[in-house]
Amino acid sequence: MTTRIAVVGGGTGGTVLAxxxxxxxxxxxxxDEVKVILIDETGTHVYKPVWLYVAFGRADxxxxxxxxxxxxxxxxRLRTSRVTDVDTAGKRLTLGDGETLKYDHLVLATGARLVPDRVPGLAEGAHDFYSADGAERLRDALADFSGGRLVLSVAGMPHMCPAAPVEFTLMVEDWLRDRGLREASEVVYTAPTERSHKLPPVADWTDERFDARGVEAHTDFAVERVDPDERTLHAADGRALDYNLLVTIPPHAGVDLVADAGLGDDGWVETDPRTLEAVNAEDVYAIGDTxxxxxxMAGSVAHYQAGTVAERIAAGVRGHTPTATYDGKVLCFLEAGLDEATFVSFDYDSLPxxxxxxxLVHWAKGAYNESYWLTARGLI
Structure with a gap:
C-alpha cells in the first residue's frame, strides 16, 4: 500500500520539506511505496525578502x-491547484476543480496573507513592501519623495519578517542621506509593542541606532485608522501623527482553510511548538507562518521546521516512533542601513x-539572497 504525503503550500517551508x-x-x-505531493495555488515560488530591496531600486x-x-x-508530484477543504477525519483534501485527494500524512505550509482592510484607510493611504506590487509602488513613491515626514508604522502583529520594519527605517534613513534629503526630512517609526521591537536585545540595538540617527520612535502605538485626505495616522489611544509618506506593515492573517477545518483561530494552525503536530488533528503538521x-515569521524558521517534520514523517513511514523535535532555532540577518548589517540567532532557550x-555581514546577506534557491532545493 502506498503512503501518500501531501504538502499544501509551495513557499520556503513546503518546498524545502518536499x-x-x-x-x-x-x-x-x-x-513506489511513498508518494510526495505538493499542492500550490500558483505554481510559482516567491522569495519575499527581495521585496525590501525592490523598494530601494536595488533588486527587480x-x-x-x-x-x-x-x-x-x-x-x-506538483499539483497546481487551490485546496478548498481539509477533511482531517477522512484524511481528504478537496481541490478547486472538485477533485479529492487522500493523504496519510498532511503538512500545512499555507503561510500568511495581508489584510490591510482591517485598518480603515490603510489600503488607500499607505505603502508597503510586503508584495511585489507594493514594493514597486513604494519604489516609485520614494523616487518622487523630495522631503517631509516619512513614517514607518507597524500596523499589525504578528507579521512576516519581524526585523523588516527596523531594517526599512534604517535603510530609508541612509537612503535619504545619500540623496541629500535627510535635513529636509523627518524619519518616524511606530510600533504597537512596549518597545521598538518585541525582543529586548533587538530593541536595545534598535534604540541605540535610532537615537544616533535622529529617528523619532513611538511605541505602544496601536494603529486604529488612517486618514488619507488629511495624511494622518491615528492610534487607538488618541495619538495622531501627520505624514507626507506613510509606509506600513499591514495586518496579517492565516488562511480561511485552516479555520474552516477547525485547526485554529484566524487561520493559524494550533501547533505543538516542539513536534510541530497540529493539536486538533492526527497525522497533520504545520510549519512556517501557518x-x-x-x-x-521568517524563512529560516520554516527551513528548520521543515527538517524536523521531514525526519518525523520519515520515521512514521518506516514504522518507527518519531523523536525529532524543533528547538525554536531562528537565524536572521538585519540590515543596519544600505551597506551594513548584523544578524540574530536564538532558540527557545536563548535570546539573541x-x-x-x-x-561583511551585509555582503553575506546579499550572497545568501543569491544562493537561497539552493536552500529551496534542499541542498543547503
Whole structure:
C-alpha cells in the first residue's frame, strides 16, 4: 500500500520539506511505496525578502520568483491547484476543480496573507513592501519623495519578517542621506509593542541606532485608522501623527482553510511548538507562518521546521516512533542601513546576542539572497 504525503503550500517551508522528504525516503519513493505531493495555488515560488530591496531600486521583482517545477526534486508530484477543504477525519483534501485527494500524512505550509482592510484607510493611504506590487509602488513613491515626514508604522502583529520594519527605517534613513534629503526630512517609526521591537536585545540595538540617527520612535502605538485626505495616522489611544509618506506593515492573517477545518483561530494552525503536530488533528503538521507558535515569521524558521517534520514523517513511514523535535532555532540577518548589517540567532532557550554591524555581514546577506534557491532545493 502506498503512503501518500501531501504538502499544501509551495513557499520556503513546503518546498524545502518536499525536497527533504525525497532525500530521506529515496528508497521508498523509488519502490513506489511513498508518494510526495505538493499542492500550490500558483505554481510559482516567491522569495519575499527581495521585496525590501525592490523598494530601494536595488533588486527587480523577478529576482524573487522561480517556477516550482525548477526547484522540486523530480520525484515530487506538483499539483497546481487551490485546496478548498481539509477533511482531517477522512484524511481528504478537496481541490478547486472538485477533485479529492487522500493523504496519510498532511503538512500545512499555507503561510500568511495581508489584510490591510482591517485598518480603515490603510489600503488607500499607505505603502508597503510586503508584495511585489507594493514594493514597486513604494519604489516609485520614494523616487518622487523630495522631503517631509516619512513614517514607518507597524500596523499589525504578528507579521512576516519581524526585523523588516527596523531594517526599512534604517535603510530609508541612509537612503535619504545619500540623496541629500535627510535635513529636509523627518524619519518616524511606530510600533504597537512596549518597545521598538518585541525582543529586548533587538530593541536595545534598535534604540541605540535610532537615537544616533535622529529617528523619532513611538511605541505602544496601536494603529486604529488612517486618514488619507488629511495624511494622518491615528492610534487607538488618541495619538495622531501627520505624514507626507506613510509606509506600513499591514495586518496579517492565516488562511480561511485552516479555520474552516477547525485547526485554529484566524487561520493559524494550533501547533505543538516542539513536534510541530497540529493539536486538533492526527497525522497533520504545520510549519512556517501557518503555525500559531511564538516564533518569528521568517524563512529560516520554516527551513528548520521543515527538517524536523521531514525526519518525523520519515520515521512514521518506516514504522518507527518519531523523536525529532524543533528547538525554536531562528537565524536572521538585519540590515543596519544600505551597506551594513548584523544578524540574530536564538532558540527557545536563548535570546539573541547582536554583533556590531559590518559591511561583511551585509555582503553575506546579499550572497545568501543569491544562493537561497539552493536552500529551496534542499541542498543547503
Amino acid at each position: 525536497n527533504k522528504l525525497t532525500s530521506k525516503l529515496a528508497a521508498e519513493l523509488d519502490a 521583482p523577478s529576482e524573487g520568483l522561480r517556477p516550482l517545477d525548477d526547484l522540486l526534486d523530480r520525484r515530487v 503555525t500559531d507558535i511564538e516564533r518569528p 546576542d547582536l554583533r556590531e554591524e559590518s559591511k
